[in-house]
Structure formats: structure tokens, C-alpha cells
Amino acid sequence: MNKHAVFHLPDSSYCHALSETRICIRLRAAKGDIKRCVLFYGDRMYPEPSVIMHTQEMERVASDRLFDYFEADFHTDINRICYYFWLTDGTEDYYYYSGIFTHTPTHNRVEYFQFPYVHRNDIAVVPEWAKYAVLYQIFPDSFATGKRYISGEKKSVSVNGEDMSHSRLGGTIRGITENVDYLADLGINCIYLNPIFTAESYHKYDTIDYYTIDPCFGTMEDFKNMVKACHQKGIRVILDGVFNHSGWKFFAFKDVLEKGEKSKYKDWFYKLNFPVDTEKLNYAAFAYVRQMPKLNTGHPEVIRYFCDVGRYWIREADIDGWRLDVANEVCHDFWRAFRKAVKEEKPDAFLIGEIWEDAEQWLLGDQFDSAMNYRFVDICKAFFASHDISVDDFDNSLGYMLMRYKKQITLVQMNMLDSHDVPRFLHYCGGDIRRLKLAALFMMTYVGIPTVFAGDEKAISGAAEHEYRAPMVWQDDRVTEDLTAYYKKIISIRKKYTDIFTGGVKTVFKDNGTGVYAFSRFTDNKEAIVVLNNSEESRLVRFCAGESDNSASGYCDILEGTPVTCEAGEIRLTLPPLGGAVIMRHE
Structure with missing residues (x-):
């Protein structure tokens, strides 16, 4: 031994x-x-x-x-x-x-x-509803100006007669509201919005005012109406909280620039040197970006200020949670206090940390409920998009991923194929829609919360920032119409059998030679077997069904709606190149 x-x-x-x-x-x-x-x-x-x-x-x-x-x-x-x-x-x-x-x-x-x-x-308690979430990430500037429409026009708006707010593509809060029916029809039941608070840049990660909606996007009334419209359709709303750093036009940093060491906010920021010089960058900042000074999140006044921000948007607009930006660079005590404040305001609020590495120290139950699962992104990219790893490596990587965290935390990891910060998954697939579909099927049926970045279902691709944050495609062609219908189908399967796809998981079959991988999702009395053919050849797949059944009509592929042969307890089916199946017994 x-x-x-x-x-x-x-x-x-x-x-x-x-x-x-x-x-x-x-x-x-x-x-x-x-x-x-x-x-x-x-x-x-x-x-x-x-x-x-x-x-x-x-x-x-x-x-x-x-x-x-x-x-x-x-x-x-x-x-x-x-x-x-x-x-x-x-x-x-x-x-x-x-x-x-x-x-x-x-x-x-x-x-x-x-x-x-x-x-x-x-006990690490996560919101019950989060286990059943199908998340949709919206980059507000890129999504919509109106119903099935985005203007693509730049905009600049004065903020308090002093500073300027900018947008790039014309997306608005009202545009989201006018397309809530699209989200509901797709099957989405939770949206995560990139920052919407008043800020200077189009991406809004350089916050000026944490208590107001950016004027390029709309008003507080617009936002409240959007949340209400979402809730009426059974869609929850998560906001992006940028608390690691502010924008340099944030009132506290402006006061420091004006008054120097006499500013009562000088301790709100990290590693300031006086006089503060925004050209030489003699202060800590996010990724050395001078417009984003790093906040001293260990300071009691800073903690209190942002806990109040967290409470405010729940109290005023009834949001359902926060995705926390650059969460791994903020001190743990800040997040413990923030969690307590938010959960007091709304006990089932959902907290997601942006942490690219393994995040166990943030996911013990005292800080976040979930994290953005970039390991999932990397595994899917290596297996489905670039074929850099074998079936066995894929399975091993998933096994490690499943054992990182407490069981209830693993169930609500924010799984995704891409985001606003990385190239689109379709780009890594070389534009091959089949690979994207296969990876999306895996994501919708595996452990964790499936997340669609707006436009993935419309075949948006690209490696550069202006490409992967491209305007939403609202005029369909044959390709985008087919892909959107596919996303709608696999989301509907996830939601119809949500008890199965939030249950147990085990590997059923794997073959490095053929590129075929199968896994089971199950409850005490129900099971679905997901079979993936990650190869360019048609494959005849045979594996044990777990019990004897001589009926050729005992099983079906609910993805295609076709019967699956099962003889003497062995399931047999033929999968097309880069094709998948979801096998269940007839109900």
C-alpha cells in the first residue's frame, strides 16, 4: 500500500x-x-x-x-x-x-x-435557488439599445458638470429590459451584469459613483424597471461589484489629489506616496492602470462604505446578488464583513468571486458562495477546442476540479466557456460551431452553474477585446438561428431534468483511442448518461447500462428525440463527428 x-x-x-x-x-x-x-x-x-x-x-x-x-x-x-x-x-x-x-x-x-x-x-450555506440557475452574462455597453437592436454609437455624457462618462456601442439598461422576453425564451433564469455604476470608461470598471447608474446606460428608474421585468419572468439579477479599486474620479481619490496628506481619505487607498502623482503612478493600482487606484480594503471606513453599497442596491432595487471583481486581491476580512452585510439584507443573495485560480480559502462558507470557474474554461478549451488533452486527461482534470471544494460549493461553481475578459470560445475552436456545441452540451449537463456570455449563442468570436466585446447579434442568419435554437434546447433539457443535473456524477466510459467520453448524472432513482464524441469520425459507442434491458425502445436520446438500443444491459449508439447524446430511460 x-x-x-x-x-x-x-x-x-x-x-x-x-x-x-x-x-x-x-x-x-x-x-x-x-x-x-x-x-x-x-x-x-x-x-x-x-x-x-x-x-x-x-x-x-x-x-x-x-x-x-x-x-x-x-x-x-x-x-x-x-x-x-x-x-x-x-x-x-x-x-x-x-x-x-x-x-x-x-x-x-x-x-x-x-x-x-x-x-x-x-456550515457553508449556499442559496438553494443558485443550484438551479442558468446564468447569462451581459456586458451592458454591447448588448442592446432597444428591442432586438443595438445602435453601435459612441456616447459621452457629463457627470456632475465635472467629469465625463463614455460608452462605445450604445447599450443601455432599457435595452436589456426590452429584451427580457428573449432571455426568458432562451431559458435563462439569472443574469449577471458587468458594471453599471457611473464610471469614466465604456467598460465601467473605473467607478466614479457607486450609488448611481451610469448616465450612458440610463437612470435608477430604468434599472428598477429592468429588475422588476426580470423578476416577473423568473430571472434573478446579479451586479458586478468593483471594490478592489475605484476610478481616479471617485470622490475620495479626488480629495486625496486635492489635499494630499491632509485628506481625510488618504488611508482609503493602498501604498500612497505624497504628493500623489498620477503620471508617475506612485500609488498602488489595479494592474498598474493609473486610472484605477487600489482601495485599502482593510480600513474600517472602507469596509463600512462598501458594505453599505452592498446593502443599498438590494434594498433600493431588489437585486439578487453580487459578482465581486478582482476578489483575490481584497483582504479576507473585507469579504467576511461584506457577506454578513449582504446576507442580513437578503439571506438568499448569491455571492460570486472573480478568482481565476483555485479558490478554496474564499469558499469555506464565510466569504463567497461561488467563484468564476476559469479552471473549467481551461479544461474545456484544451479538450473540445484545441484537442490538446486526451479523454483520460480530461476526466482526470475534472476529478481534481470536483474535489477542490466542499460539496455544496462545488454544485454552484460558475462554469463558463468564456467571459468579457478572455477570447471567445468559438475563436479557440477555429470557428467550428460543432466544437462549441459539444462544449456547451457538456457545460449544461455537468456539475455547476452553466453560464452563457451574451453572444455565444449567436456565434460571436474573436481574440481581441473589441471582438469578444462586440455588439450583440440581433439579426439572425441560418448559422446564428440554428445555434440559438441549440442553446435553447440544451438549456431546456437542463431545466426540465434539473434534479438529475444537480445530483451525483460519475464517469461511465472513456476511450482515448476514439475520443469518446460518457458520464452519468443521477439521483436515487433517476439517471441521465451524457455521451460525447470529441473526434472527427463517427463512432459506434457501446457501454454497460448498469442493468439488463433487452428492449430496444427502453432508452432514448432526449437531445435528438431518437430511440437508443439497449441489448443485454449494453447501450449501443452511433454518434456523428463532434456529436453528443443525452440518454435516459423512457418515462
């Missing part, structure tokens, strides 16, 4: 509560090494000398390149838990706890792994 690879850590993604009576415990082992793993657990405060230990068979739920991951997801009324593992590789078997491998476990329960108390306040 490879003992060096065995790992467990209490109070982490390896051991956490899903509710006061449901626990998830995981163990890592060398890939292919452990044949069986059993969890032993008991009441660590049991009044007798020997603790009564209960057993739970652990299931191998994921693998990556080096490790297998075993999991027990179980219900118990015990809220003070001690536990250990029994594992075997078929030749040797050991009890394992606290770094010790032994053939006979000690009777001293203090030496076991400990879950001291399953306390409700320590």
Missing part, C-alpha cells in the same frame, strides 16, 4: 457538514491502489469507555492523474464525531487516523480524527 499518498484533513473539503445531520467525509489515496475504504465513526462524547462505532462504505467518486478520492455522504444524528478509516489494497489492510497506520485501532478516541461539533453556524 502506498501510505505516502493517503491523506485526510478534518474541517476542510475532506470533512464538512452539508446540514446539521448530513456529513461528507473524503479520503485521498494513490491512484489504483486502494480497493476498498470504510469509514468508522462514533460519538466522541459517548459516556462509556469504548465508543460504539458505526460503519459507512466509502465510494470512489473521482480520480485525477495521481490520486483516487473516496467519499462517504451520510446522515447521522451524532453531532460530536470521532472517526477513522479502514483501507485495503487487496494485500494489506490498515486502520488509519491522525497520520497513523495500524492493524488494530486504539481504544483512545482522542487519537482519532475529530469533527468536534456539527455547528449550524459553521
Whole structure:
């Protein structure tokens, strides 16, 4: 047995509560090494000398390149838990706890792994509605000026008679409102808007005023009407919060520029040098952009100011959450305070952090509910778009991704294929719509929240900023009409079988030689098998259905609405090049 690879850590993604009576415990082992793993657990405060230990068979739920991951997801009324593992590789078997491998476990329960108390306040609670979200990201300047229309015209508007606000393509808040029916018809039930507050640049990441709507986009009344229209269609609204930095026309920074060290806001900013020089950039700024001075988010007044901002937009406009910009450069105490303030205002508000790397330290339950899943972007780009990785590498990468966070957090990761900050996925596909469709099918059926960046469903491509932030396509041709219909179909499948696609996941079949990958999404009594042919050849796919069924009409591909053959418990189907299927038993 490879003992060096065995790992467990209490109070982490390896051991956490899903509710006061449901626990998830995981163990890592060398890939292919452990044949069986059993969890032993008991009441660590049991009044007798020997603790009564209960057993739970652990299931191998994921693998990556080096490790297998075993999991027990179980219900118990015990809220003070001690536990250990029994594992075997078929030749040797050991009890394992606290770094010790032994053939006979000690009777001293203090030496076991400990879950001291399953306390409700320590459970990572995510909004229930978020698990069922199908997200649509809108870059306001690029989306719409009116119904199925964007002007493409630049605009400059005076702000308070002093500063100027600019737009590039003419998108407005009213334009979004007038196309809410389009979003609802597509199947969207949540939108995330890039910044809409008064700012200088067209992208609005250099905020001037956090309490007003940018005049290029409209008014507070326009925004309230938009939120109301969305809510009437069952669509929630998430705003972009840019709190790592402000714009240089933000009142506090202007005061610093005017008064220098005498400014009462001098401590609101990070690493100022006096006199402040915006040409030499002698202060901290986002990505060395002088127009975006970095805020001192550890300062109590700054924390209080932005907590009030977070509350304000919920209270005044009834928004449903925040996506937090450059979240990994803001101090953790800021986010803890912000979460508390927002959740007090609206308990089921959804908080998403923009964190490009693995984000476990922000996703323990005390800061964000979710993060933008750029690892998902990279995996999909490498597999579907550029074919840089094999089926096995794809599966291993997914296995690692699934085990990063607590289980309830993984369910609401913001999965996407692209965003306003990276080239369009279709660009990486070399314009091949089939590859985009296959990746979109995977995203809609895999673990996490599927996210569509406005225009992906209209075949918008491009590698440069002005291309991937191009104006929305409102006049369809044959290609865009077909692609939009496809997105509508796969979104409808996700929503119709939402209990399945928010349930469990396991790999069913993978073949490096043919490029075929299949995985199962399931509940206790229902299952869907998603099969992907990531190759340029038609493939006859055969794999075990899990039970004997000699009826050729027992299964169907709900993506195409066609029957799937199942003989002697084996599913057989032919997939076209770069084609997919979603297989279910007839209801």
C-alpha cells in the first residue's frame, strides 16, 4: 500500500457538514491502489469507555492523474464525531487516523480524527435557488439599445458638470429590459451584469459613483424597471461589484489629489506616496492602470462604505446578488464583513468571486458562495477546442476540479466557456460551431452553474477585446438561428431534468483511442448518461447500462428525440463527428 499518498484533513473539503445531520467525509489515496475504504465513526462524547462505532462504505467518486478520492455522504444524528478509516489494497489492510497506520485501532478516541461539533453556524450555506440557475452574462455597453437592436454609437455624457462618462456601442439598461422576453425564451433564469455604476470608461470598471447608474446606460428608474421585468419572468439579477479599486474620479481619490496628506481619505487607498502623482503612478493600482487606484480594503471606513453599497442596491432595487471583481486581491476580512452585510439584507443573495485560480480559502462558507470557474474554461478549451488533452486527461482534470471544494460549493461553481475578459470560445475552436456545441452540451449537463456570455449563442468570436466585446447579434442568419435554437434546447433539457443535473456524477466510459467520453448524472432513482464524441469520425459507442434491458425502445436520446438500443444491459449508439447524446430511460 502506498501510505505516502493517503491523506485526510478534518474541517476542510475532506470533512464538512452539508446540514446539521448530513456529513461528507473524503479520503485521498494513490491512484489504483486502494480497493476498498470504510469509514468508522462514533460519538466522541459517548459516556462509556469504548465508543460504539458505526460503519459507512466509502465510494470512489473521482480520480485525477495521481490520486483516487473516496467519499462517504451520510446522515447521522451524532453531532460530536470521532472517526477513522479502514483501507485495503487487496494485500494489506490498515486502520488509519491522525497520520497513523495500524492493524488494530486504539481504544483512545482522542487519537482519532475529530469533527468536534456539527455547528449550524459553521456550515457553508449556499442559496438553494443558485443550484438551479442558468446564468447569462451581459456586458451592458454591447448588448442592446432597444428591442432586438443595438445602435453601435459612441456616447459621452457629463457627470456632475465635472467629469465625463463614455460608452462605445450604445447599450443601455432599457435595452436589456426590452429584451427580457428573449432571455426568458432562451431559458435563462439569472443574469449577471458587468458594471453599471457611473464610471469614466465604456467598460465601467473605473467607478466614479457607486450609488448611481451610469448616465450612458440610463437612470435608477430604468434599472428598477429592468429588475422588476426580470423578476416577473423568473430571472434573478446579479451586479458586478468593483471594490478592489475605484476610478481616479471617485470622490475620495479626488480629495486625496486635492489635499494630499491632509485628506481625510488618504488611508482609503493602498501604498500612497505624497504628493500623489498620477503620471508617475506612485500609488498602488489595479494592474498598474493609473486610472484605477487600489482601495485599502482593510480600513474600517472602507469596509463600512462598501458594505453599505452592498446593502443599498438590494434594498433600493431588489437585486439578487453580487459578482465581486478582482476578489483575490481584497483582504479576507473585507469579504467576511461584506457577506454578513449582504446576507442580513437578503439571506438568499448569491455571492460570486472573480478568482481565476483555485479558490478554496474564499469558499469555506464565510466569504463567497461561488467563484468564476476559469479552471473549467481551461479544461474545456484544451479538450473540445484545441484537442490538446486526451479523454483520460480530461476526466482526470475534472476529478481534481470536483474535489477542490466542499460539496455544496462545488454544485454552484460558475462554469463558463468564456467571459468579457478572455477570447471567445468559438475563436479557440477555429470557428467550428460543432466544437462549441459539444462544449456547451457538456457545460449544461455537468456539475455547476452553466453560464452563457451574451453572444455565444449567436456565434460571436474573436481574440481581441473589441471582438469578444462586440455588439450583440440581433439579426439572425441560418448559422446564428440554428445555434440559438441549440442553446435553447440544451438549456431546456437542463431545466426540465434539473434534479438529475444537480445530483451525483460519475464517469461511465472513456476511450482515448476514439475520443469518446460518457458520464452519468443521477439521483436515487433517476439517471441521465451524457455521451460525447470529441473526434472527427463517427463512432459506434457501446457501454454497460448498469442493468439488463433487452428492449430496444427502453432508452432514448432526449437531445435528438431518437430511440437508443439497449441489448443485454449494453447501450449501443452511433454518434456523428463532434456529436453528443443525452440518454435516459423512457418515462
